[in-house]
Amino acid sequence: MDLKQLNAFIAIADLQSFSAAAKTTGLSQPSLSRLLKQLETNIGVVLIDRYHRPLQLTEAGLFFYDKVSALLIELDTVTSMTQRLSAPSIALNIGFVPSVLYGLLPEIIATLKRHSSNQNSDIEVNLKDISSYQQIEALKTGEIDIGFGRFAHQDPWIQQILLRHERYVVALPKAHPLAHVREQRLIDLANNRLILYHQTHLPASTIHMSTTHPTITENNSLKSKHEPVTEPLLHLFAQYGISPFMTTKVSDLQVALGLVAAGEGITLVPASLQTVRTEQISYQRLIHENVTSPIYLHTLKDFIHPKIPDLLSAIYKVYEQRGITYRPQQFI
Template identity: 35%
Template sequence: MELRHMRYFVAVAEERNFTRAAERLCIAQPPLSRQIQQLEETLGVQLFERNSRPLKLTNSGRFFYSHAVQLLAQTAELESMTRRVGNIERSLSLGFVGSTLYGMLPKIIRRFRDENTTVELSLHEMTTMDQISALKDGRIDIGFGRIRHEDANIRGVVLREERMIVALPVGHPLSVGKPVLALRDLINETLIIFPNAPRPSYADQVLSAFQERTLKPARIYEVRELQIALGLVAAGEGISVVPSSVHGLKRDDVVYRELDDPTLVSPIIMSMRMLDESTDIHEMLELIYRLYEEERIPYIFGELLCYPS
């Protein structure tokens, strides 16, 4: 059995049609059918129910599919890591969600470049879920996102939990005389959430916070990104629950108020390939912890919450 047999099988299993699978693989259908037949003969089992339309996997086929997908992902990771080890010049590619730019990420990038002048650093804005795919494809080496994920090929390290705060238009009644708010105070407002796609995203973290407390905002307005949400807040179209690092984004037309519940947080997660033990990855992680200590920012180390003195 060869890797190409598994690639062909996975394509047919996912397309559930030989013609579409052949188009996806850029090969003719007859050779594809022969390859699947050879695979079944090698394994001694039938992988597809041939009389079903669309194609259905047999029990053996479903078992083989789950393991074939994982093995192909590990193979792609191995190829990517081998290429990287073989590169003469060191390079490191980072993916990040836009909201992390308002926190420590710019300082982390500057410090890493200062301390690692021989490493070529490239940056790519992408959602957390896109980062997972990019890591497995070898397009990035590190991802900074906010969504917890489960993938056998990806290791996620929760760096810290960032408190959520409320963004209000200047002069809003909730911004006067009440320095700390509760989610219950917001339910009669239009809640502006971001991003509207793809999901899951930070928007789901905000909505879950209301749902877990059996609260429901009067109206929900979904927008593409944080800057649009703040612009609409400034225009008086509603309020928004944002990460506390946004407080550093000074605007004359928006005010921020803290929330009274310390469990209202959004994680900052650093993701990398499971097998990647490169020096650059370790140096990046150590640098982040050092900066948190310097800035006296609480962080999580090995699932232990640390409070720098």
């Protein structure tokens, strides 16, 4: 078998049609059919049932598809990394989640550029707004060189270090009865509508089973009390055996804060966001010290951009200037 045969098989399996696969690959239908037949002959197995429309994978084809897809993705990653090793980018491409941008990231980038200028080696920095989990694929493809995220990852291609934990604060409408209470408890917030904004959930395998009461969601459906609580904000409440009475799910953090400003509920945000919409929103401290949002930095294991050590140095310099406790780490 060869790559042409494998790529033809993947295209046909994905699109469930020879004609659609032909348009995508730029090959003729007879060529695709011939490549698929050669592959099936080589391994002695029928992979696609041609008598169904749309085309269907056989049981053996399903198994082969799952394994080959992973291998081809890995091959693409290796190829991309090899190309980057031979001709590394001069620019440092940084991925970030929006909540990090509201924190110290602008100051860190300014410190990095100032250091490079002092060393007579100006640096070009490109910033890309991208979710924590999308950053993993972006690192593999070379779209970014390093990423600031909020979630831990387990990926054989990626190495990750924890920069620090950032305390959550509660965001309340200015007219809320608790808006001027300086020390907030999660139990006192449970009767409010909690606005959820995370698009990525925690891995269920890392979460203990919840024993909290059922939650009424926006569509008034009950969430089973025996399901793992993987939504990040709900998980914070669940750690204390609390479940908010009502929740609303929105597309992103800015929308969540907009709803808080409009008096439609409350939410929890990292402390670095407490300068947003301060005319309409009151941000108050939570007494729970472990209600935090981690900040991770991740990059590839086998290719570290030459400017990443300078970026780490800039991060730790800003932390020292701000009096932030941290444990110095390095990528290996």
